[in-house]
Amino acid sequence: xxxxxxxxxxxxxxxxxxxxxxxxxxxxxxxxxxxxxxxxxxxxxxxxxxxxxxxxxxxxxxxxxxxxxxxxxxxxxxxxxxxxxxxxxxxxxxxxxxxxxxxxxxxxxxxxxxxxxxxxxxxxxxxxxxxxxxxxxxxxxxxxxxxxxxxxxxxxxxxxxxxxxxxxxxxxxxxxxx
Numbered sequence: 001x002x003x004x005x006x007x008x009x010x011x012x013x014x015x016x017x018x019x020x021x022x023x024x025x026x027x028x029x030x031x032x033x034x035x036x037x038x039x040x041x042x043x044x045x046x047x048x049x050x051x052x053x054x055x056x057x058x059x060x061x062x063x064x065x066x067x068x069x070x071x072x073x074x075x076x077x078x079x080x081x082x083x084x085x086x087x088x089x090x091x092x093x094x095x096x097x098x099x100x101x102x103x104x105x106x107x108x109x110x111x112x113x114x115x116x117x118x119x120x121x122x123x124x125x126x127x128x129x130x131x132x133x134x135x136x137x138x139x140x141x142x143x144x145x146x147x148x149x150x151x152x153x154x155x156x157x158x159x160x161x162x163x164x165x166x167x168x169x170x171x172x173x174x175x176x177x178x
């Protein structure tokens with residue numbers, strides 16, 4: 001039978017793996033890791049394991065609550081994802097020493113905000129041609145560019161608009177039309 005220490009090590013390794021895959025945000029990772037550390041018995045650790053494995057083993061990303069933004073963090077790896085608008089927000093994407101490929105295929109009419117932070121990495125945002133783009137991201141020792149094919153466009157009533165905010169620090173944010 002494994003000791004409490006060995007069990008804690010195994011659960012901590014699983015949490016780290018889920019975090020590295022982007023299935024767990026930094027806040028949840030730190031909270032659950034703290035719960036593992038505080039467990040004083042195998043029984044207490046069993047409760048923590050149940051919480052960890054019931055959601056994460058299925059690959060579910062915790063849904064954002066009302067008024068909360070969906071956060072996606074990529075560290076030393078890459079992610080490809082199709083983002084959708086929820087309450088006017090397509091999500092907050094952080095990329096450190098990695099690469100993000102974000103696809104925006106369909107948005108509801110009106111304004112949707114996408115937040116992108118790239119540090120020593122590369123983020124590509126692929127946007128459908130029927131969506132008006134406002135790229136407000138800034139670069140600090142990096143670059144931000146928008147494919148000229150539909151960077152502006154005329155905003156009409158009922159048109160979808162994507163407002164990109166964020167920073168590229170020693171990194172690159174590129175927006176392309178598809």
